Amino acid sequence: MTTLLIYVKNNNSMNDLMEKIVSLCKRRGVIFQSSEIYGGLANAWDYGPFGIELKNNIKQAWWKANVHNRYDILGMDASILMHPKVWEASGHVQNFYDLKSDCKSCKKRFKTEELKDKHKCPECGSELTEGRQFNLMFETYQGAVGDAADKIYLRPETAQGMFVNFVNILDSRHPKLPFGLAQIGKSFRNEITPGNFIFRTREFEQMEIEYFVRPQDGDKCYQSWVEERLKWYIGLGIKKDNIRKREHGKDELAHYALACTDIEYNFPIGWSELEGIANRADFDLKQHSQLSGKELKYFDEVSKEKFYPFIIEPSAGVDRSLLAFLVDAYHEEKVREETRVVLKLNKGLSPVKAAVLPLLKNRTAIVELAKKIAGDLKKDIYAVYDDTAAIGKLYRRQDEVGTPYCITVDVQSLEDKQVTVRDRDSMLQERIGVDRVKEYILEELNK
Ligand code: GAP
Numbered sequence: 118m119t120t121l122l123i124y125v126k127n128n129n130s131m132n133d134l135m136e137k138i139v140s141l142c143k144r145r146g147v148i149f150q151s152s153e154i155y156g157g158l159a160n161a162w163d164y165g166p167f168g169i170e171l172k173n174n175i176k177q178a179w180w181k182a183n184v185h186n187r188y189d190i191l192g193m194d195a196s197i198l199m200h201p202k203v204w205e206a207s208g209h210v211q212n213f214y215d216l217k218s219d220c221k222s223c224k225k226r227f228k229t230e231e232l233k234d235k236h237k238c239p240e241c242g243s244e245l246t247e248g249r250q251f252n253l254m255f256e257t258y259q260g261a262v263g264d265a266a267d268k269i270y271l272r273p274e275t276a277q278g279m280f281v282n283f284v285n286i287l288d289s290r291h292p293k294l295p296f297g298l299a300q301i302g303k304s305f306r307n308e309i310t311p312g313n314f315i316f317r318t319r320e321f322e323q324m325e326i327e328y329f330v331r332p333q334d335g336d337k338c339y340q341s342w343v344e345e346r347l348k349w350y351i352g353l354g355i356k357k358d359n360i361r362k363r364e365h366g367k368d369e370l371a372h373y374a375l376a377c378t379d380i381e382y383n384f385p386i387g388w389s390e391l392e393g394i395a396n397r398a399d400f401d402l403k404q405h406s407q408l409s410g411k412e413l414k415y416f417d418e419v420s421k422e423k424f425y426p427f428i429i430e431p432s433a434g435v436d437r438s439l440l441a442f443l444v445d446a447y448h449e450e451k452v453r454e455e456t457r458v459v460l461k462l463n464k465g466l467s468p469v470k471a472a473v474l475p476l477l478k479n480r481t482a483i484v485e486l487a488k489k490i491a492g493d494l495k496k497d498i499y500a501v502y503d504d505t506a507a508i509g510k511l512y513r514r515q516d517e518v519g520t521p522y523c524i525t526v527d528v529q530s531l532e533d534k535q536v537t538v539r540d541r542d543s544m545l546q547e548r549i550g551v552d553r554v555k556e557y558i559l560e561e562l563n564k
Contacts, residue, residue, distance in 0.1 A: 135385035138443055139314050141458065145517050147171065147443075147468075148315065160311035160318050167518045168439075170468030170499060172322075175438055176301050178465060179324045182349055183299050190297040190326065191290060195278025197303060198259065201269050203277050206408040207401065209254055212372045213273060216248035217309050228309045253306045255319075271305035276430060278302075279327045280401045283413045294415060294426055295338065297328035301435065313386050315436040322435035327428050329415070332399065335427035336376070339396040343378045346392055346431050350380070350438075354463035355445050359383040360391070373400040382441040391441055392433035399425035442466060446519060452544070460519030461542055464562050467519045470498040471558050474511045476527040478504035486551070487526040490536065493555055498562065516541060522558055 142148035147168040151161035164172055184192045204210050216229035222243035229235060229248035238245055255271040258264075272278070279298040286298060301324045311317045330338045343362055350360055365377040374395040382391040402413040402425045414423045446460040464470070473491040475483045487502060494500035503511055508525065515523050525537040535548045538557065549557050 132385055138447060141517055162315050167468040172439055174466045176435060178353060183326055190299050192299050197272050198269055199272060202408055203281060204270055206404040207277050208372050209273060213253050214250045215253060215309050217251040218245040218248050220245055226309055255305045255307050273306050274304050275300045275302045275323050275325045276327060280405055295330040297326050299326045315440050324433045324435055326431045329426040329428055332427045335396050339376060339429045342429050342431050343394045346394060347380055359445055373397050391437055394431045397428040397430050399427055401428060459516040462519035464521045467521055469501050469520045470562060471500040471522040471524060472515045472520050473502050473524045474508060475504050476508055476525055482531050483526050490554055
């Protein structure tokens with residue numbers, strides 16, 4: 118095909134880009150605002166049919182790289198509700214605070230550390246209250262009585278579920294140091310300033326690894342995890358210029374961390390944290406040993422020594438990664454005087470791998486052949502059949518959700534038993550024998 122492609126340099130402001138992505142997500146069934154028919158719940162989002170596929174593909178890529186492809190990391194899935202003492206031991210009850218300032222007039226709430234003038238409301242200029250401590254954990258009550266003794270929390274991180282199972286893992290699986298645990302799951306934080314689409318929400322998903330090492334190996338292992346995690350994003354298509362690492366200064370470190378490096382992404386809101394890699398030293402295992410009365414030490418069979426291992430923690434956000442992949446993949450191109458919007462996602466992450474489209478939906482033989490091809494593809498990959506619009510529109514819709522291949526069945530296909538396969542990125546079209554379609558698509562996806 119001889120389409121002239123002119124890449125349109127993105128000269129919109131970065132916030133325009135965020136708005137375009139939010140709008141694309143809504144019109145194509147990727148992400149919707151939560152409870153929209155009731156006016157929406159602020160900063161809560163629902164993943165639609167394509168959003169859930171993208172999210173699952175990101176989680177699967179992470180799980181494959183960190184659990185299935187390695188010998189030294191085991192997966193687990195702890196409950197969201199945990200014994201309240203967990204959060205005393207972890208330091209969240211005492212330390213997981215932000216300072217908030219409220220406007221005495223418009224009643225808006227601000228994170229004190231983000232205010233230029235700590236006394237003046239940035240929205241209406243009125244007086245602000247002094248910064249007051251605000252614990253970010255969501256509280257709830259279990260059981261029917263609901264008194265203070267029943268108070269529990271929604272977990273603010275998945276990490277603690279892995280620390281409290283340390284001995285269960287040692288006793289059941291007998292791993293030798295160094296080894297890790299990996300978990301993906303929901304976390305909840307009553308953020309004072311959520312916002313920027315799915316960047317900061319009160320309910321979100323994390324992908325966390327707790328990697329246990331000998332204390333003397335802590336620093337080296339921490340450094341190598343930073344590189345490993347950076348490579349993971351780049352391997353899945355994130356442009357090198359859009360990702361960087363930033364080491365925390367001593368004054369920024371969380372109460373549990375000896376060292377921490379953020380992997381930052383160049384989001385439309387500016388460079389911001391995508392993932393944190395921390396050297397948590399022996400803080401967590403010691404704390405849980407003290408409060409539970411159970412000794413969470415590792416016994417080395419060779420030296421006959423018992424000690425607390427150090428913990429290196431690469432902690433990523435699923436939703437934040439998904440936003441980074443969307444931003445990085447978003448392209449606008451001029452094609453025959455029209456703007457083509459296309460998500461040039463890594464093919465492994467694309468929600469749908471192939472769409473089968475009949476050129477004429479009122480020709481039974483064409484529809485039947487298209488459905489047969491889609492059905493056959495579905496046995497191996499996620500493919501869809503779509504006849505809800507004219508072909509040009511169908512191509513545009515698939516481009517906007519990053520579908521790498523569109524297969525078109527036309528009148529000619531009934532005679533020559535060939536279909537047209539269109540490549541998302543180059544828009545080149547090839548005629549392929551119906552009996553070779555699956556082999557061709559699988560080969561291309563595995564390249
Ligand atoms: N266990 C360590 C821990 O939770 P964190 O830096 O607070 O560390 C890790 O969180 C990652 O979780 C962040 O880098 C981010 O990707 C994600 N995350 C944290 N808070 C979030 C929020 N309110 N909304 C969306 N993602 C969030």
